[in-house]
Amino acid sequence: MRAFTSFMLLLSSMCLLTGCSPFASDNTVEEIAPVTFLSVEAGGEKGKLKVSTLVPPVMKEDKQFFSTNVTLLEQGRRSFNLKYYREIKLGQLRMLFIDEKVARNGIVSLIDTILTDPEVSPRLYLVVFKGDFEAFIKNRMQQQKDLDYYLYRMFKHYEKGKQGEITVTNIHEFMEKVYSPYSDPYIPVFRVDKDNFRYEGTGFFGNGKLKGGTDKNQDQFFQLLNNYHFLKNMIITPLDVSLGEVRSRVTTHVNLNDHTVSFNIHYRGRIDEYRGTKDLDRQVSIYELVDELEGYMEEGTVSLLKKLQELKVDPLEIGGQTMAPASKPMSEEDWIKFWESAKIKVDCHFELEPLSI
Amino acid sequence: MFWKKKSKRVRHENKEGNQLFQKSKDLSIAAVKGLISNMDDGELIEHRINKERNITLIFIRTLIDVERLNESIIQPLKNCSEDMIHTCIASVKAGALSSLDEAQKLMMLGHVLLDDGKGRWWAVPLVNTLGRSIEQSEAETILYGPKDSFTEQIDQNITLLRRRLPVTELKTEKFSAGYLTKAKVVLMYVEGIANPDIVDIARKKISKINIDMVIEQSNLAAFMEDHIHSVFPQFQQTDRPDQCAYSLGLGKIVILVANTPFALVAPITFFHLFQSPEDYIHKWMVASFLRCLRYVSYLASTTLIPLYVALTTHHYQVIPLQILFVLLESRSKLPFSPFWEALFMLLILEIIKEASLRMPSKTSTTLGTIGGIVIGQAAVEAGFVSKVLIVLVGIAAIASFLVPNYLLSKTNTLIQFAFLILSSLLGFPGIVFGMIYVLAHLNGLSSLKQPYFAPVAPLYWRDWMDFFIRAPIPWMKKRPAHVHPLFKWRYNRGDDH
Incomplete structure (x- = not known):
């Protein structure tokens, strides 16, 4: 009994001291849809965003492309949940595709929203695209069942191999550069159309906004x-x-x-x-x-x-x-x-x- | 008023127990006859010697060596003219008896009671040494190394140890445990190396045992353990004389119990239970690798299934995407949640493991096949469990067999179930809390009052030579610090203690 009391005291004090929630969220894998990517484009109306994803992410079921116009990113997830039988979760979010137009207006607030979700890994690849991403996904999802997974593997491969073929930036690196002095972040830029998803170069950011990029040669x-x-x-x-x-x-x-x-x-x-x-x-x-x-x-x-x-x-x-050591920066x-x-x-x-x- | 009134209970049990076996009668033929009344194997033989003296032999036929009775006692007595007849049977040591109690005890230990016709009684030991021969250890088999193991004959076991440690410093102290079984218990230690305080603790603990039966070594360990509610064994139980001799040489004590082929070794540490005799046969690097593998396996056997439950119930985000694909595919059509699925599988596994232990070896093959099919194929095809869990259960089950100590390997089942519940409720933090509790519990344990979690806590750097890494034997120049040996050096340093 004494041991049990000690254990309960230890457990509760650890929970309190570490700020752990005593309620663990239920994420039974077969009941959720952990999406692997989100694409963000400018919405039809001013100030609106068009958020899209592909579900189910990995199951052998017919894929569906979900897209919705929202003001807040979180609204997008909620909107997907209302029309899909599994709860959309962002814990396995691996790629964030951002439209060039959205990137030029600034993406820091967008990334901040994602970073505040404790489930999202900092190893989330950021990509800027030029063109119609929706058309590409809709066209290819029938031919390639695990299209989103293959895209993720591509980024992972180039990041791991450090082969210098393409630039790969994750959300953590991006934000680190945003908040570091004398440092501006950069993100790979892809040109996308109905059939192709092609690396174009590196996009440079200043003050969280896309300023421009390299061509293939300069890259x-x-x-x-x-x-x-x-x-x-x-x-x-x-x-x-x-x-x-x-x-x-x-x-x-x-x-x-x-x-x-x-x-x-x-x-x-x-x-x-x-x-x-x-x-x-x-x-x-x-x-x-x-x-x-x-x-x-x-x-x-x-x-x-x-x-x-x-x-x-x-x-x-x-x-x-x-x-320098003795001078004002x-x-x-x-x-x-x-x-x-x-x-x-x-x-x-x-x-x-x-x-x- | 709501409490049940406790009646004053007189301690009948002990009194009865004592009274039952206390005989206050005088030693006489009639009294001894009374002892063997209603005993089919109780024998009374009257024999006339020198045409004038009648001697009476009383014994339990099944306890003595009947073949030696004639040649050792009856034949020598035929022509005995001496007044003190025990001199005629000098080939076996006869002792004079003075009380009925003593006569009863010795008779039940395989002595022949002899009345010389003049009111003098003798007890002649003709103990039946019936027992199995020395065989290979089944509990702790090793490929290279000594093959002999203890038997149920305690004297034979002592011989096996004395052969390995032929020094007069190897002391044996005899005790008796259980007023019904009167089991012979022998405490062994090397004088001058073993710490007298530890020996004294063991001595006192054995002396204090007050129970009717001590059938085997675990009964004794149950009374001697410092923490009886712990799942962890606080004595090492081994049937290998080489292990016992090695432990004695390090300053530990060994307790042998009659009629059981297992000895108790103490004080031990938690980490000691991961050591195998083969560790000292292999090259040190191989032995160290195997030892580390055992620690990892024990950890895996306790946490692998709870980790699966935690991951699939709470922490999907830390699962590598490739594995998540497999998990989602595997779990998509299952009727049970990960917790019930894992619980179901673990219970099935335990049932099969337990059944395979109890069944004869010929039928265990059938059991293995049925178990394999039930677990491996049918459960998946029926949609009860996922393929991933089958793989994990298989790994966890095999990993649990790597621990050389059987008693320790059985503890992981309980720990696994506790972790399973915690992981299902709290996820990873649950497993971490469980581990903290187990570590705190281990830290609080002791074996013969010596810390169980040494050499980690308290920290004995010296003992780390034989911990995760099994250092080369020439480097292990000192005995383990946690047993506090009187003579710490393992090589001869003259007078330096």
Whole structure:
């Protein structure tokens, strides 16, 4: 009896101290529909959102595409519940597809809503899409039963592998960058139509709003500059060369007096494929190719950095370089002002790995 | 007024018990005859020697070695001319008797009572040593290592231990337990190594046992355990002499009980129950891996099914998406909730396990097949349980068999049921609370007043050499700290104690 009393005291005190609810919610798996994605588009009326999802998420039943116009995101879930026989749960939400138009108006409040749900995992992939996502889902859900799952596996694969093929951002990383000084978040952008769901590049955010993005070519430079410092394969069509296993080592320096930001980038990679006119068996030709590669890299990098300046965003977190131990940190606004007008100096070095032939 | 009035109860039981077996009569043929009245195997033989003396032999036929009766007593006495006839039967040690009580006790232990015709009584031991031979241990089998095990003959068991520890410091103290069974209990320890306080505790606990029957070692353990309401065994029960000898050498005590092939070893810790004799046969890295595997298996056997219930009832969000697919598919058409499904399966499993223990070995194959089909196929096809649960129940059941101590492996069933209820009500926090309770309970236990949760609490770093990791034997230079040995070094260091 004494042991039982002690146990009950221990249990209740632990519940109270940790803030645990004594009521566990009933989430019997066969009675719920844990959706894996939500897509958010601009609704018909001003200020309205069109929230869509696919149910059931994983069962071998006919899939249904649910869509509703709402003011608040939570309204969407409630609306789905009223017309579906299983309760929609967001605990397995893995992807949030956001329409470009919604993203341009700001997505922080949207993400805040999702983050306040304790069931939602911080490993929720954020995606911006351009085009008709609804048409894509409706068209493909008949052909691919587990379409939503395959999309999730794609993001998971690229995040886990860090292969530098595409940008992958989860909700936690996004919000961390939103609230960190000298740091702007970025999200992958996909172009979507009835038949295709195609990666387009990286979208850059400033103050929680989509400002712009890279094209496919610039995205390669972004992957090397910031994201994973790695590209499994880099296609350089002007030079008729494909490079493999490209890695970069970036050194950044901000000179406030000269109003200059300089980048020293060391690339290392190997030639996977070459269709040019040079005879790569000759040492001189190799040196020529390396010079051309360095020129191409410099040009591409400068082009990307200029774009970031134009967009007034700093996803590379260069502003952190301005901090010094004994000086007052520059405000974020001051930094962006400095950054948009700073002179860019890029110095690229390319080291070609020996050919294995 | 609502309470039932307690009547003054006189302690009849003990008095009856004592009075029943207390004989105050004088030692005489008539009195001894009275003892064996209505006993078919009670024998009284009168024998004349030297044409002038009548001797009387009284014994219980089934308790003595009848074949030796003639050659050891009757033949030597035929030509006995001595006044003190016990000198004629010097081949067996005869002791003089003075009271009827003593005569009764010895007769029931396999002695022949001998009246020399002059009012003097002798007791001649001719104990029937009928029993099975030394066989291989069935409870704790090992592949490489000694194969012998204890038998029901306590003297034979002591011999097995003495052969392994041929030192005069190995002491044996004899006790008797149970006023009906009068079971011989032998307390063994190595003097100079075993802590006298622990020996004294064991001695006092055995002496205090007041019950009619001590049939086997568990009866004794029930009286000696510090916490009788705990599910965890506080004595190690083993039938392996090598285990007992090793424990004695470490400073523990061993208690042997007559007519049972199992010995009690104490003090032990919770972690001691995960150790197997094979740990010291394997290479240390292999042994350490196997030991860790046992801990993980025990944890899995207690928590795997409750985790399934917690996940499928409350925490769907932490299930990896791929597994959730399988779970949803598997559970979509089941009539029961995860809790009832798991409870149903665990009960079926326990029934099969219990039945397989009780059934003869020839029929256990049939039972295994029926159990396998019922659990593995029919239950799923009938839509009672999900395939995922079948897999988990199978893993949990197999994992429970990895624990070398049978008594400990049986505790996981109860813990599993408790965790199951908690997980169904509270989810993960329920399992965590359950675990905290079990850990707190283990921390409060003791074995012969020594901490049961050592070397974790209290922390004995020295004992960690033989804990999760079984360190190389040459490194284990000291005896375990939790048994507080008098001589801590395991190698000879002269006088250093």
